[in-house]
Amino acid sequence: MTSAWVNKSTFLDHISANSPMGRIGKPEELIGTLILLASEASSFINGQTISVDGGVSSSTGLPFFTEEMFNYMERAVPKRNGKTHKTQLICLSTKPHGPLKA
Template structure:
């Protein structure tokens, strides 16, 4: 039985658009969008047989804003946000809720190139009303909420856990 799927895998390359090679672009989209589509479709088929379930995709606040040297990642996560909405619309009739969580910059190994650079980290933190980078534990609550019965009437939404970054 599969009740909950969390699609959290991600890939990125820190390259300018002029330097980014096509195979790099494809690798990012294959991991961040295509793999989510294929796995979610397979799991949704099982969930339909079971009478429903919940799929949670991890996107990013960057799906809402442009950025330098990270276009493939941001574009793929924006595509994932739209894929989340399309899945929600198509699969709601089967009692499958599909939502996303969009973290801001979070202190993980994946985002270390951002927060590990003191100058860049200072610029990032200055744009966050909470005045700091998130810790991984702070993202978990939104995922748990979307996986719980408390969110049974929520589908097609993205919850941003960003310390106010998008608001400010």
């Protein structure tokens, strides 16, 4: 599903601009988390969500997608029975979310 739009520069530029790290994560940056979860060190970790997203989820909650970006990604999602899968476009927002407040 994602291969149609993940490699597009429009999408990558948008995600990079909205990430606190200012870039897309690299696959090798998941290794530490994967090793932890596969090791005995995680034997008491249960029912948790570990976000490896460069701070996106802790800074804004959701990435901000303009209507143009939403439409771009919707066109890239494969259609089934002639309909797009808007439910596959998880974590999309048409309005910005501000930083978390204490």
